[in-house]
Amino acid sequence: MAAIFFGGYIPSLQYHRLRTSSLSLYSPYPDTAPAPWDSLGIELNHPKTAREALEIAGLNYTIVKKPLGLKTGLNQEAYATLRTDTGDILGVVGERYEPVQNIDAFAFFDPLIAEDEAIYETAGVLGKGERIWILAKLPGFMKIHGNDIVNKYLLLTNSHDGSSQVQVRITPIRVVCNNTLTAALQGEGDIAISHRVDTVRYLKQAFTILGLSNSLYAQLDVVFNTMASRKITEQQLRNYVQALIPDNEESENTARTEKIRTSVLQLHDSGHGSSLAKGTAWGAFNSVAEYTDHLMSDEHSSTQLNSIWFGRGEQLKAKAFDLAQRMLM
Structure with missing residues (x-):
């Protein structure tokens, strides 16, 4: 699969691998099946930043880490990740885990929005807040066998239960049916991303993501048409x-x-x-x-x-x- 992972246990620099998945937001076809996320997402009106998108969707809650007084299998102190606005415990993690706050999680992607290389379209939450997501649309689309349209999206997620780091997933969308497609591709690679960098570094990282995404979509275009x-x-x-x-x-x-x-x-x-x-x-x-x-x-x-x-x-x-x-x- 192809997914780009960011953030997580080590606060400065992470190495991540690429994976694909997919979903769909809307369709020009009148008999399209409803999307599984229809009742879970908030439609956005082209916000300029991820922070603004999350505030619109009510997902700008914060997470704190509190000790449980227990030991993990590695004899480390166990901590709970706590959602401060509701008091819900979202997961149990080790002492090295540092939560990435929602409003900071996707700032690396904002340069692509500023350059009109993507649009934040929908944001939502899974469970009690264990995972949030933003769907960003890329320009253009794929034509499969002439008239079967597949749009190009990226799914950005941030989790607070210790199950994963911040992720970006390639998300091709078959418009006619609202199916979510998952595909394993060749050419997977590792990239280094930091949440604590300057604006110039953010810009470079964002366009690295865009380049990888475009490369994977080019592969998918060939595979799907074949x-x-x-x-x-x-x-x-x-x-x-x-x-x-x-x-x-x-x-x-x-x-x-x-x-x-x-x-x-x-x-x-x-x-x-x-x-x-x-x-x-x-x-x-x-x-x-x-x-x-x-x-x-x-x-x-x-x-x-x-x-x-x-x-x-x-x-x-x-x-x-x-x-x-x-x-x-």
Whole structure:
């Protein structure tokens, strides 16, 4: 996957790796499925800075670290991360952990906004505030097989439960269906980012991110279009779904597994945007994405969205992307 990670345990300099994910905000297609984050995000009116965006969305709360009087597995003092406005405990961390405050977390990205290289569009929160996110749109879009539009976004996140550092995720958006796509790409690399740097360094870091993002999107354009050109038979589709969702040998009841496979096959034939991709590797991949985002879970939307971006849903789509790429060989 490709994601750029920032911030975290060492307050000055971090090394991070690139990963991709995806989501969608709006669509010109009248029958588009609702996005899983519709009820969780606040639409922004082109704020000039991340700080302004978070203030508009009510996400400018602060985090403090308080000792719990316990020892971790490494015999270190355990601390709770506490949201000061509500008193909610968001996680348990070690003594070296230093929270990155929301209003400071995404300042590295502001130079791209100032240069019209991106727009802050939506901001939201997961759980009780364990993780916040901002969706930023990049200029332009991809055309898959002529008329299947995929917009280009970056997802910026900051967590307070110790589960991750500040992240930037490449987020391609298939407009017709509001599927969130996850894709493993070649050319992943490490970059160094610091939150405590001067304006010149911030500018350099921001455009490093932009360069990496553009490179990854160029790769995705080629891969997605190749998938859309790769015709597959009904049997190849069934083999793909079987490999993606195999029988659980330890379970006597395989009815649920078979139901999932049937749902994916049905989405390939009649899901949102199926007329643009049916009978191709691209269609097979997107049928899995639609199942994951819209049918896999009936949990609270925040829990579902966390799975789609960071949990089981993301893992299933990463596997689906890998299997779809194998069809191209």
